[in-house]
Amino acid sequence: MSRAAKRPAAFLDRDGVLIFDSGYPHAPEHLRLMPGAAQAVRRLNEAGYVTVIVTNQSGVARGMFSEETMHGFNHMLIERLAEEGGRIDAVYACPFHEEAVEARYRHPDHPDRKPNPGMLLRAIAEHGLDSSLSLMIGDKGSDMEAARRAGVVGHRFTEGDDLDQFVAGLLTG
């Protein structure tokens, strides 16, 4: 590890936080930004947080859409946020599920699948992040649990609220 100070991360759940959770969103028409989403990401950028999406995507395992489609959808989301000034630095997505139709996505308890902390722990290692300064925003108990197990403070967001107001509240403490 370099001597540079480790940076704080903002771990962001995707469905129900950055976008509305329409149920396995994966097509362009499913991309509905949460109110204040791009502004929230920009606020985190400006406050020095590395912004990392961490998202369970069992729709891949369930055969509802391909991993390629998932990556394409994530890319589209990143572009939409960027158009409004919000920069996403990294994306971690977990396609695995215990009841996967395809064997390669079948896992009884994949370390990446929230509430397991695998995606957060990998991001922390790969990007030189300081977990103790980091935060996680999610809409489910599994997000809070994954955060806790990664040594990150979790904040529960309610879908439909203004994400920028929520983040502003967190940053001013």
Ligand SMILES: [Mg+2]
């Ligand atoms: Mg969610």
